[in-house]
Structures are given as structure tokens and as C-alpha cells.
Amino acid sequence: MAISFFAFSFRPYSDKTESKKAFINNKYVSALTIDAASLNAFFKKYPKLKKYQKDVEDLYKNKQYKSIWYDDNKITEFAALLYQKVNVLKDQGIDNKMPYKEVIDQAFNESDNIEPPQLDTELLLTSMYIFYASNVYSGVDAATLKKIGWYLPAKSISYAKILDSLIVDTNRLNEDDNLLFSQYYKLKDALKKYRKIETDGLWKKITIDSANFKDLRPDDTAVAIKQIRERLFIIGDLKRDSKSNVYDEELMAAVWNYKKRYNLKINYAITRDHINQMNEPISKSIKTIMLNMERCRWIPTNLSKASEYVMVNIPSFRMFYVKNGQYAFVSDIFVGNRLSETVIFSGTMDRIVFSPYWYVPQSIIQNELKSQIARDKNYLAENNMEWNGGRVRQKPGPKNSLGLVKFMFPNPNDIYMHDTPAKSLFDFENRTFSHGCINVKEAKNLALTILKDDPDWPADKIDKAMSGEKETTCMLKHKIPVYIGYFTAWVQDNGEINFFPDVYSRDESLDKLLYSDSVTMN
Structure with a gap:
């Protein structure tokens, strides 16, 4: 400006x-x-x-x-x-x-x-x-970040150095990727857009007959369809508003894009839940954008400039392997449930383990496994498990809870990424099923992509290692930073904003923190 x-x-x-x-x-x-x-x-x-x-x-x-x-x-x-x-x-x-x-x-x-x-x-x-x-x-100070469970690398700034840089080039006050994570400026543009929609009074309620409502599908005709069309035009999923009340192909494409941006199951049905979501006040979207701008303030600006890293975004249920500034690989994931939330932290991937053993955590043994064994003496054998040095482990194989490969980045939380035999769980929109680890839908392809340039690990060797016969470890020649974060709004390079469910209610907690008198600023 x-x-x-x-x-x-x-x-x-x-x-x-x-x-x-x-x-x-x-x-x-x-x-x-x-x-x-x-x-x-x-x-x-x-x-x-x-x-x-x-x-x-x-x-x-x-x-x-x-x-x-x-x-x-x-x-x-x-x-x-x-x-x-x-x-x-x-x-x-x-x-x-x-x-x-x-x-x-x-x-x-x-x-x-x-x-x-x-x-x-x-x-x-x-x-x-x-x-x-x-x-x-x-934004908030390092001590507060730890208090709210944000264990990604803390950002450190020098007021003197920043002041010197701004005085030399005042344009840096408008935008500077050396001062703020680049996603911040994209969210700032989105905030401006949504505030203008609010100011112009364009966010109109979509009306439905609650008593007789049925899902809207292609070729249906309804007043609500005309209203949905207007909404999708206002927020950019639709390039023009024909004002038609018929669910036509043009609207189908817009609904598809809307669901993609909100991480919803992709189909053309418009349900009551979808309309209820559209009828949430625009102030909620604005607040969500603001909260995620605050999270961007905590991110060291050099994070996205690394030549290679893995980023996991818990609310979007997706992981990204970035290499040389490009998305080299993207996969759906599922994460910890509310009782075993996936921790927000960073680590360094140093090895990939093929056909792994799964050493059952003591908490699962105490809370789940002992009762199963008490009911069925053959439970361990039937599930390919065995005692090993006082611990229970599941032997390698296609039914192993870790699947056929795991990606290790040592950390005190004992969290890692791994394959899973429970592929049907990826069909759910809200994927909080694990005990804290990150289950990767396309785990094999992730391993193939990471090892693509390693001559010691060609595709056929990886296939053999993933046969489920014996555990095999590949030590990475170049360790890969792994960042597990939490963003409920994210703007793509094309300017489209995605909104994701606040699965751990962290937006709600951050909102209370930021807009109360107890917040501590640097």
C-alpha cells in the first residue's frame, strides 16, 4: 500500500x-x-x-x-x-x-x-x-508458545536489526519474506478480501425449508441454489453469477472447488450440513484468518527456504514433501484422536524402516491389550504379535499396524510417520484416529520419492524391503527436517484460501489467549 x-x-x-x-x-x-x-x-x-x-x-x-x-x-x-x-x-x-x-x-x-x-x-x-x-x-512470546503446546522452532528477532533494515528500505514495512513467513502475506490479502465482503454486506444467508429439505443435486431447481450460486461467486469459486436457480454444470464445478477448499468429501451433493457451514457468519472466517496470521508470526522465515523438508498440517490431514521449493510429493494422512493428539513440534528424519516391527506402547498394553488377551488366549498369535524382552511387538507383515514402512525422526513424543493397513479410514473427512502418530496414505510413494536420487536404493530394492518378511533400515544420507504444524486457514499459490476443521479446538484456545489481558507480547 x-x-x-x-x-x-x-x-x-x-x-x-x-x-x-x-x-x-x-x-x-x-x-x-x-x-x-x-x-x-x-x-x-x-x-x-x-x-x-x-x-x-x-x-x-x-x-x-x-x-x-x-x-x-x-x-x-x-x-x-x-x-x-x-x-x-x-x-x-x-x-x-x-x-x-x-x-x-x-x-x-x-x-x-x-x-x-x-x-x-x-x-x-x-x-x-x-x-x-x-x-x-x-506475536506471543516463546514461553507462551510452549504453554499452548506449540513446539516448532521459536522465532528470534532483533528489534535493532529490523529497525535498521526498515530505515534503509521502507518498502519492507509492506512486505518482507525475511521478516515474516511468506504465507502471512497471502493470508493478509485474504483478510482484506473477506473484510470487504463483510463491509459491502454481500454475505447473505442461504434460506432452506428445514422441515422438507432434501440434498440438492445436479439438475435440481430451488431458490437456495440461486443463493448458493451467488455465495460461490462472491468468494471466488464461480467466475460469474448467472442468477439461475438450476443446479447446472457451471455450479457443479464451483461446488467441487468449494468442497476442495474446505477439505470436504468431493462430490456434487449439497447437504444441510454444507448449507449450515455456508451460513456461518463471515466474522468467523475473518477470525480464522487472523488466528492463522498470528501462527505465521511464530514461524522462522528460513523454514520455507530449506532445500528439503516435510511439513504436516494436522487440520488439513495432509503432508507435503518439499524439495527445491516445489511440492515433490503430497499425501492424505490421519492423525491422533482427541485423547492422543498429535503434538506440534519439529524433528529430523534420519532413517526409513521397511517392513517394521511395531513395539506396542505400554499405554496401549495397559488400556487395551491386556483386556483383549484376557478374553482370548490366542489374541497375540492371531494378530501376528509376540512377547519380546518384556514388551509386546507385532511382527512385520501387511497387517502390521505400521504397514510396510515407517519414517523416523527421533523425538521425546515417540511420534513418527508410517504406512497403515487401515486404508478405508482415509475415506472419512475428519481423520483423527491414531494414538498420536501420523498415518500416511501413500507411504510407499513417499519412500520412493525421498530415495529417488539414492543409487543404493532403487525401486526394486524398496519393493523387496517392503515385502513384509523382515525389518530393514535405510539410513538417509541427508537428514530431512520435519515440521508438524496446525493451520486452519492456508492460501495456495493461486490465491485460493483453504479452510480446515479446528480438530483440536486450538483456534478457540488461541482466540481466548490473544483477546484476553493475559497475552504476553515480546
Whole structure:
């Protein structure tokens, strides 16, 4: 967004201020006294900014206690641009308000007869910068992330380095993949689109006869079909609105695309549940986008720049193997149930195990297996299981609970990705079935793709290793980062936004965290 500086009339230096003048390079500049005493006095005067004091002090120490926001006795254009950004913080999906914003407004409003002292303005603008950078570039602090169970690598930022980079190139305030995960900016565009739909009053309720409703299918005629057509046009699944109340081929393609974006079972039937979903207020979609923008703030920007990595998104029930910036492989997955939620963390895949044994976790032995054995003495033999050193393990084979291959990335949660014999479970929309591990539908093809360039593991050797006869381990020559994340909204490269179910109610928890007084910002 382009910002016009002509909208501002900067207040010149006034003899009424407590500052002195110094003549440097043929121009007068303000010689502000910024030291420990003035900083302490400032934060005593503006106690709501106290939490920023250490960061402000560190910033001035880095700047040799020189003014950051004044040039030739005027507030700099960069300060004006930052001020504009704080004025439209809502565009960043943030509802927080800068403390003492009304005092800062006075420094930029020529018509205001009240002018804060120059030193106050200087330190207020520095606090405003910390407020902006902490809200936009980092979000909640590392301790809070651990508290809410987000164990992906913590993002670390330097306010001094960011400030230097922004002053050199103010365009970085608009977009910078070195400051924010690229997905953030895509969600920001989606937020703008959905807010405009809300503002324009285009999100209209779809009406149905609740008592006599039946699923809508191709060639059906109904008032609701015309309303659905309008909705799908508004959100972009339909390129034009013919205003027809007939379920035609054009609408079929739009329904198909809508279901794909919402991770629904792909078919042409429009059920009561689908219409109820469409009738959810647009404010819910807006809030979902905002929450996922916040998650993007936590992601280190170098994550997506790695030459090779695996990303799992729990709510979408999909995993992605990325190589050289491209999706080399994508597969459906199912994840942990509500009692055994898949943990959000990262690891490093170091080996692939073909025809694996499954060592049954003690929790499953205690809670499930012992009762099965008590009812049926032959239960272990019938399920290809055996005792091994005081533990129960299932021998390799096509019925093994891990299938014919597993992908190991050592972690204290004992979570890994693996094949499964229960292929029918992938037919469900909501796939939370496991005890925490990630079950991969196309596990063999994932192994083939990962080992594609390894001459020691040609396809025929992999086939033999996956015969189910004996466990065989392949140590990877290049370890692969694995990231298990949680995003309920994700924008594709083509600009289409996908929404996924909040399977672990983490949106609800994050919403309460962000919009309560207890949230801690960096």
C-alpha cells in the first residue's frame, strides 16, 4: 500500500522544548538528552509502556543514545510511515491498541494545539516501534508458545536489526519474506478480501425449508441454489453469477472447488450440513484468518527456504514433501484422536524402516491389550504379535499396524510417520484416529520419492524391503527436517484460501489467549 507523506505537516523544532540545538553539517538538529535518567522518568510518566522499557533501552544503547525519529528538527518520513502502519494495524489482523496513542497523534496533527515535549515524542515513537514490531513480527512470546503446546522452532528477532533494515528500505514495512513467513502475506490479502465482503454486506444467508429439505443435486431447481450460486461467486469459486436457480454444470464445478477448499468429501451433493457451514457468519472466517496470521508470526522465515523438508498440517490431514521449493510429493494422512493428539513440534528424519516391527506402547498394553488377551488366549498369535524382552511387538507383515514402512525422526513424543493397513479410514473427512502418530496414505510413494536420487536404493530394492518378511533400515544420507504444524486457514499459490476443521479446538484456545489481558507480547 502506497503512503503519501503529503498528508502530514511535521511540527518543526520549537524553542519551548527542553532540547538544545547543535549545528552539524550546515543544519540544525535537536540534541536530545537520552540517558538512564530520562528513560526512567519517561516510563514513570507513561506506566502502560513499562513492559517495553528494556527493549527501548537496548535500542538506544545500540544507537549510542542518539535520536532515532528526528532529522533537521522534524519527525522523519519513516516515523510518519510507521505511524500510518500503526493506524491501520487492523490490516495486519491485529486488534491491539497502542497505549497513549492519543498523545502520539498530537505529534502528527498540526491542527492540535497541544504538542508533547520533543523528548516524550522521541521515546513514544520508539515505544510505538517496539509495540508494532512485537505485534506484527513476533506475536506471543516463546514461553507462551510452549504453554499452548506449540513446539516448532521459536522465532528470534532483533528489534535493532529490523529497525535498521526498515530505515534503509521502507518498502519492507509492506512486505518482507525475511521478516515474516511468506504465507502471512497471502493470508493478509485474504483478510482484506473477506473484510470487504463483510463491509459491502454481500454475505447473505442461504434460506432452506428445514422441515422438507432434501440434498440438492445436479439438475435440481430451488431458490437456495440461486443463493448458493451467488455465495460461490462472491468468494471466488464461480467466475460469474448467472442468477439461475438450476443446479447446472457451471455450479457443479464451483461446488467441487468449494468442497476442495474446505477439505470436504468431493462430490456434487449439497447437504444441510454444507448449507449450515455456508451460513456461518463471515466474522468467523475473518477470525480464522487472523488466528492463522498470528501462527505465521511464530514461524522462522528460513523454514520455507530449506532445500528439503516435510511439513504436516494436522487440520488439513495432509503432508507435503518439499524439495527445491516445489511440492515433490503430497499425501492424505490421519492423525491422533482427541485423547492422543498429535503434538506440534519439529524433528529430523534420519532413517526409513521397511517392513517394521511395531513395539506396542505400554499405554496401549495397559488400556487395551491386556483386556483383549484376557478374553482370548490366542489374541497375540492371531494378530501376528509376540512377547519380546518384556514388551509386546507385532511382527512385520501387511497387517502390521505400521504397514510396510515407517519414517523416523527421533523425538521425546515417540511420534513418527508410517504406512497403515487401515486404508478405508482415509475415506472419512475428519481423520483423527491414531494414538498420536501420523498415518500416511501413500507411504510407499513417499519412500520412493525421498530415495529417488539414492543409487543404493532403487525401486526394486524398496519393493523387496517392503515385502513384509523382515525389518530393514535405510539410513538417509541427508537428514530431512520435519515440521508438524496446525493451520486452519492456508492460501495456495493461486490465491485460493483453504479452510480446515479446528480438530483440536486450538483456534478457540488461541482466540481466548490473544483477546484476553493475559497475552504476553515480546
